[in-house]
Amino acid sequence: MSHIAKTRLTQAQLDAHWMAYSGNRQFKADPRLIVSAEGKYYTDLDGRKIFDGLSGLWTCGLGHSVPSINEAVAKQVKTLDYSPAFQYGHEKSFELAEKITQFMPAELNRVFFTGSGSESVDTALKIARAYWRKKGKGTKVKFIGRAKGYHGASVSGFSVGGIPANRTLYGQGLESYHLPHTQVPGTEFTKGMAEQGKERAEDLVNLITMHDASNIAAVIVEPMSGSAGVIVPPQGYLQRLREICDQHDILLIFDEVITGFGRMGAKTGAEAFDVTPDVITLAKQVTNGVIPMGAAVFKQEIYDTFMEQGGPDYMLEVPHGYTYSAHPIACAAGLASLEEIQQQNLVERVKEMSPIWQDCVHQLRSVSPIISDIRNYGFAAGLTIAPVDNEPAKRPFQIAMSMWDKGYYVRYGADTIQLAPPFTTEKSEMDSLINALGDALQEQH
Known part of the structure; x- marks a missing residue:
């Protein structure tokens, strides 16, 4: 049944909105x-x-x-609707950063705020490159993602992502390579983690051999691939990726935009699967979807590298950020959301x-x-x-x-x-x- 006759929207209004990840023609014929x-x-x-x-x-x-989130947002709008994101701060961003670290593995304790999951991935990849330059290894600029991986809609995100429909239309992105996905024949209808499939981590060794570790900045994977249809890692697979990255001096990034803050029955996918990466990207559940917000969380050693080589203390250690980084209203929503998760x-x-x-x-x-x-x-x-x-x-x-x-x-x-x-x-x-x-x-x- 068509609903177009019942909506107050005009055809001109329907036509004006080019919808994201949608079949626009079908939707606008029957909204x-x-x-x-x-x-x-x-x-x-x-x-x-x-x-x-x-x-x-x-x-x-x-x-x-959720009443507590609604109240926090309404109060914040009346108190401080926006604060400049560069060179000035507001209290709630620091409170939320510390709150987020309570959900992270202990080693990951430095939070960089973004406006979305796509921006979080972009931030993680940029800082990974910059980190190696600070370490005197400026040739480490390439990335390894995974087939069926999803890492947002930015140029960097579709480059390291591995869903063909999200890549083919756009041509060349960042130089990156891809591990095979972990849906191994014979594991259909597995409940939870499959016993087979860990061996697919060895393809990372092959990629490193082909392209040389001196050229690779980071490996980025979702602990569990959500957008590709809930692809669960095999037993031991993520641990093996961690071992290989350690052996070859490559950063390991977990994209936890979906798996962070409870979805896995753990605080993070890292906790659920007992593997600690060097960087975790976040979004979605951090504000319960009420206000756009994301974050990339780094190990302290990465943060310290930039601080130690930052020059005079008034200089920017990392020339990166967004107008809406640590937005006051988003921070208020984030604090209320994470409090609800903890209290309940x-x-x-x-x-x-x-x-x-x-x-x-x-x-x-x-x-x-x-x-x-x-x-x-x-x-x-x-x-x-x-x-x-x-x-x-x-x-x-x-x-x-x-x-x-x-x-x-x-x-x-x-x-x-x-x-x-x-x-x-x-x-x-x-x-x-x-x-x-x-x-x-x-x-x-």
């Missing part, structure tokens, strides 16, 4: 408009309640319209409820033969859907639209359906979501 959100539900233009099966865009683990013990709750979520998701295996794989970890799950008419993205789109009609929002991307419920989701809500998805899958079959 799916959200008018409000509260708790775990959106309300659409028809007044229907839509269960938020992806926590926004992996952003809103606390649910929507939501990291522990996700860990405790994850086995229940796992069992719910894997019940779908017997529902439809068009499911070729199911993967899960923490409060995240991905399904790979068999293609139809040689169009891998067609069925996931149709499934997601069916789910929307049934009152559930899920993400479709490439040949996958992706799920990431809010941290407070109850078993009955999990069952309802999975039952609806089962019906949508059967409709396709």
Whole structure:
């Protein structure tokens, strides 16, 4: 049913907005408009309640319209709406930086604020290059990412990213190379981490041999690849990447824009998988999606290198930053969001409820033969859907639209359906979501 007749938007208004990561032609022919959100539900233009099966865009683990966050934002708007990001500061940025370090591995304790996950990745890559120049190794400028990796929409992000549809249209990016992904044949329908696949880390040795460690600044991977459809690392894989980077004097960057602050049933993916990188990039859950904000968190040794070689103390140690770095309103939202996570013990709750979520998701295996794989970890799950008419993205789109009609929002991307419920989701809500998805899958079959 078309909703265009019911919206107050004009066709000119619809046409004016070039939407991000969207099929603009299809959407504008039949808009799916959200008018409000509260708790775990959106309300659409028809007044229907839509269960938020992806926590926004992996952003809103606390649910929507959280009173403490709303109050913190409203108070901050009235007190200090903006503060210059360069050469001057405000108290909340320092408070939030210290709060973030409480969620990080102990060695990572220096926080550089950005406005998004894409900016966080860009910051991490730039500082990695600059760090090696400060260390007298200026040839270390290349990067290694991974197939099916997603690291944002900037030029640097798509360069190290490994999702073909996000790369092919744009031509040459930064010089970078890619590890193979870790979806090994025979690991389909694994619950949690697969036993096979660690050997794919050895491809990093091959890349280093080919291009020489003296030219490589950093390896960047997501601990768990979210946007590619919840690709969980095999047992021992991330540990092996850490060993290889240490052996060859290469920085290891974890992109934790999705996995940070509770989604994995741990404070970070680094904690969940017991591997400490040199840099962690963050965004999304840091403010519960209320205000755009990101950060890159560095080991103190990296920070100290810049401070020690910064010249006179009034000079810039790193000529880098953004107009909205450490925005006062974002900092207020971030402090309130992280306080809620701590006070409600939501990291522990996700860990405790994850086995229940796992069992719910894997019940779908017997529902439809068009499911070729199911993967899960923490409060995240991905399904790979068999293609139809040689169009891998067609069925996931149709499934997601069916789910929307049934009152559930899920993400479709490439040949996958992706799920990431809010941290407070109850078993009955999990069952309802999975039952609806089962019906949508059967409709396709």
